[in-house]
Amino acid sequence: MSEATVYPRADVTVDMVVFGLDPDHDRLVVLLIKRAQASQPFDGYWALPGGFIAMEESLEASARRTLEREAGLTLSYLEQLYTFGDPQRDPRGRVISVAYLGLVRPEEVSIHADHPATADVRWWAVDDVPELAFDHTHLLETAHRRLQTKVSWQPIGVDLLPEAFTLSDLQRVYEIILGRSLDKRNFRRKIMGFDVLVPLDQYRQDGHRPAQLFRFDSERYTELLDKGLAFEL
Amino acid sequence: MSEATVYPRADVTVDMVVFGLDPDHDRLVVLLIKRAQASQPFDGYWALPGGFIAMEESLEASARRTLEREAGLTLSYLEQLYTFGDPQRDPRGRVISVAYLGLVRPEEVSIHADHPATADVRWWAVDDVPELAFDHTHLLETAHRRLQTKVSWQPIGVDLLPEAFTLSDLQRVYEIILGRSLDKRNFRRKIMGFDVLVPLDQYRQDGHRPAQLFRFDSERYTELLDKGLAFEL
Numbered sequence: 296m297s298e299a300t301v302y303p304r305a306d307v308t309v310d311m312v313v314f315g316l317d318p319d320h321d322r323l324v325v326l327l328i329k330r331a332q333a334s335q336p337f338d339g340y341w342a343l344p345g346g347f348i349a350m351e352e353s354l355e356a357s358a359r360r361t362l363e364r365e366a367g368l369t370l371s372y373l374e375q376l377y378t379f380g381d382p383q384r385d386p387r388g389r390v391i392s393v394a395y396l397g398l399v400r401p402e403e404v405s406i407h408a409d410h411p412a413t414a415d416v417r418w419w420a421v422d423d424v425p426e427l428a429f430d431h432t433h434l435l436e437t438a439h440r441r442l443q444t445k446v447s448w449q450p451i452g453v454d455l456l457p458e459a460f461t462l463s464d465l466q467r468v469y470e471i472i473l474g475r476s477l478d479k480r481n482f483r484r485k486i487m488g489f490d491v492l493v494p495l496d497q498y499r500q501d502g503h504r505p506a507q508l509f510r511f512d513s514e515r516y517t518e519l520l521d522k523g524l525a526f527e528l
Numbered sequence: 529m530s531e532a533t534v535y536p537r538a539d540v541t542v543d544m545v546v547f548g549l550d551p552d553h554d555r556l557v558v559l560l561i562k563r564a565q566a567s568q569p570f571d572g573y574w575a576l577p578g579g580f581i582a583m584e585e586s587l588e589a590s591a592r593r594t595l596e597r598e599a600g601l602t603l604s605y606l607e608q609l610y611t612f613g614d615p616q617r618d619p620r621g622r623v624i625s626v627a628y629l630g631l632v633r634p635e636e637v638s639i640h641a642d643h644p645a646t647a648d649v650r651w652w653a654v655d656d657v658p659e660l661a662f663d664h665t666h667l668l669e670t671a672h673r674r675l676q677t678k679v680s681w682q683p684i685g686v687d688l689l690p691e692a693f694t695l696s697d698l699q700r701v702y703e704i705i706l707g708r709s710l711d712k713r714n715f716r717r718k719i720m721g722f723d724v725l726v727p728l729d730q731y732r733q734d735g736h737r738p739a740q741l742f743r744f745d746s747e748r749y750t751e752l753l754d755k756g757l758a759f760e761l
Contacts, residue, residue, distance in 0.1 A: 304537040305581065306537060307537070307613075307624055348538065350536050350615070350622050351615055353613055353614055353615060354611065354613035354624070375610060375611065378587065378626050380540075380581070380586055380626065381586055382584055382585065389583050391624075393611050393613065448681045
């Protein structure tokens with residue numbers, strides 16, 4: 296098939312679901328952009344950041360460029376989530392979306408909307424998002440489930456927590472993602488089993504007594520990700 | 529964007545990596561098709577079954593139709609693997625491939641090549657495949673790693689084993705997928721921990737003594753898949 300062949304082709308987009316914790320480390324938040332009034336369809340709706348791929352770009356490069364363009368955001372952690380291709384998912388025609396999942400510490404990044412198609416950009420609590428454009432509610436739910444699955448079989452948190460944290464901080468991240476409280480003893484046994492935490496010679500007053508601070512062993516963390524996440528290329 | 533807009537678009541294909549066990553249940557095999565001499569590019573090469581999506585079809589429907597058309601194969605188990613979008617992956621231009629992973633028992637299906645683009649179709653031992661067309665070796669490796677990851681955190685085998693099997697049969701499936709031998713006692717403890725096996729009142733002579741047969745509790749199995757595989761929609 297040459298490029299001159301004329302027949303209908305699908306459009307391909309990337310959409311990004313970027314999660315973080317709110318400033319109180321109390322809720323899971325997601326980055327949404329508000330579509331400008333002139334953006335047809337779903338003008339004025341909140342949506343996941345996303346856009347059409349460029350022909351010379353890899354999918355991940357498209358995802359990173361679009362996040363930068365629509366929200367001023369550069370991410371370290373981004374993985375491919377799933378490709379959504381229902382023929383009816385976009386009223387404009389056949390649009391196939393390759394969705395990405397990102398994690399970030401919102402307090403360490405600045406976001407801004409200076410693309411003409413973006414009227415606003417902000418973090419929304421995941422359990423409080425408005426009705427989203429297209430099938431983005433479905434994409435968001437899929438990403439949320441993926442995140443919940445991930446924490447059950449691999450360490451997570453290096454992209455969500457500050458460099459030094461207590462075991463209670465880490466447990467809180469898991470509880471926020473899973474939406475339920477965890478048994479402290481079981482949690483600590485499991486997380487220590489990953490052998491990915493390095494105890495620091497630092498303590499923080501946490502209630503009645505000082506709590507030890509930890510950091511992630513980034514080499515071991517990467518090794519576990521490489522081993523566990525065969526679907527993250 | 530209307531459909532009349534003219535600008536370069538990528539082509540979208542589906543490619544399927546279908547695994548099974550060889551008749552001796554000794555090796556992992558993969559379904560490959562031989563591209564016809566007239567199929568440009570890579571004519572005469574072996575390749576994964578795959579093809580262009582149709583505009584009105586979902587991605588999974590395209591995957592199923594293409595498998596049926598190119599290899600005469602209908603599958604029960606098929607999950608989305610990953611979307612490959614490197615701009616240089618296809619000499620014909622920008623082609624984005626949504627890859628699927630399937631599992632089947634080769635002895636229970638017949639395969640046949642009656643599509644003009646398919647010169648032959650057969651099962652190949654995974655560790656013995658020839659040089660493949662396009663980036664299909666990379667796709668195959670990715671699928672193989674995914675399969676290896678899956679067995680480490682969820683029960684697998686319902687699509688690979690006959691209905692009744694011994695624990696040794698099941699362990700052998702795991703060993704074939706992982707490419708290494710497993711400790712029998714640890715394996716049994718782990719697999720029984722999934723609570724997905726139903727002991728049958730049937731035995732098979734296995735070496736010196738009768739080995740009990742088991743079947744999968746399909747309801748519990750599905751439940752575990754639903755729970756664990758957030759990325760399988």
